[in-house]
Amino acid sequence: MKKLIASAIIAFVAIAAVQVQAQTTTKEVKKELKSEKKAAHKQLQKLEGNKVSSRSKDQFNSDFDGVSDISWQRGAQFDEATFTKDGAKMTAYYDYDSKLVGTTTNKKFADLPASAQKDIKNRYKGYTTGAVVMYDDNEGNETDMLYYGTQFDDADHFFVTVSKGGKETILMVSMGGEVSIFKEV
Template sequence: MQVQAQETDKKAVKNEIKEAKKEVKKEKQVLKAEKKELRKLEKGDVSYQSKQEFYSDFGDVKDAQWKRSDYFDEVTFTKDGQSMKAYYDSQSKLVGTTSHKKFEDLPISAQKEIKSKYKNYIIKSVMLFDDNEANDSDMLLYGAQFEDSDNYFVELIKGDSGIVLQVTPEGNVFYFTKL
C-alpha cells in the first residue's frame, strides 16, 4: 500500500512539473508576441504627430532640425546649452534622446576598465542614450538594436578601425559593435 502511494505521489509530481513547464512555455510565447519589433517607417516627410509630441516633450525649441530615418523620426536640437537628438517611433512616441558627454562623465569603474583593456585605442566620442521609460520600443544605434535603457556609448579608434563599447550607469562595460 505504501509503495503504491509513493508511486501515485511521484506521478502527481511529474504531472505538476509537466503542467508548470507548459505554463512557462505559454508565458514565453505571450512575452515574445508582446515584444515590439522595430517597425520601418514609410519613406516621406517627418510625421506631424512626432513634431507635436516633440514640442509637448521639450517646449518651443527654435533650432529643431528634423529628418526621417528608416525606423525613427529624428530631431536634432539644443536644450539648456546641450546639443541633443530625440528619436520618435512609428507611433510618434519618444523612444529616447542622445547627447554628447565627456569620458570623465562615465562611472569611475568604467573609465578604469576602458583605460586598462583598451589602452591602445583613442577615445573618439562618448554619447549618452537617455531612455524614455514610458515607451518600451527598443532603440537602434550604430546599426544595432538594443533593449531600451539608459547607457553610454564610447567610440574607440585604433588605426583604421573602430569599435563601440556600451557602458551601463553602474559602470559595466560591454562590446557593442564595430564601427
C-alpha cells in the same frame, strides 16, 4: 498524545511544502512576466515616405518645452529631432506611432562612471577615445532603439568609440559602469 504530535508534525511538513511551492511559483511567475515583457517589445517598423510626421512634431512639442535650434529628419525607423536644451545638443527619436523612444546627448569621457573609465583605460591601452554618447530611454515606450544599425534593449547607456589602427570599436557602458563591446566597425 502520540497521535496529536504526529498530526502536528504532518501539518507542519504540509505547510512547509506549500510555502516552498508558493516561493517556486512566485519565481516562475516573475520569470514568465519578464519574458512576456521582453516579447512585448515593439519590433522596429520602417517609416513610410520621406516626410517627418506632423504627429511626431506635435508630440515633440509636448515632450520638450523651451528648446531651440530644432531640425528634423526622417530616418528609416525613426523621426529624429535634433535640438539644443540647456546648452546641450540632443537628438530625440520618435517611432512609427510618433511616441518618444529616447534621446541621445554628446558627453565627455569624464561623464562615464569612474569604474567604466578605469576599465576602458586598462582594457584599451593605446586606443584613442572618440565620441561618447549617452542614450536616455523613454521607459514608457517599449520600442527598442537602433544605434550603428544594431538594435538593443531599451535601457539607459553610454556608447563610447575607441579606435586603434583604423579599427573602431563601439563600447556600451551601463549606468552602473559595466563595459561591453557593442559593435566593431
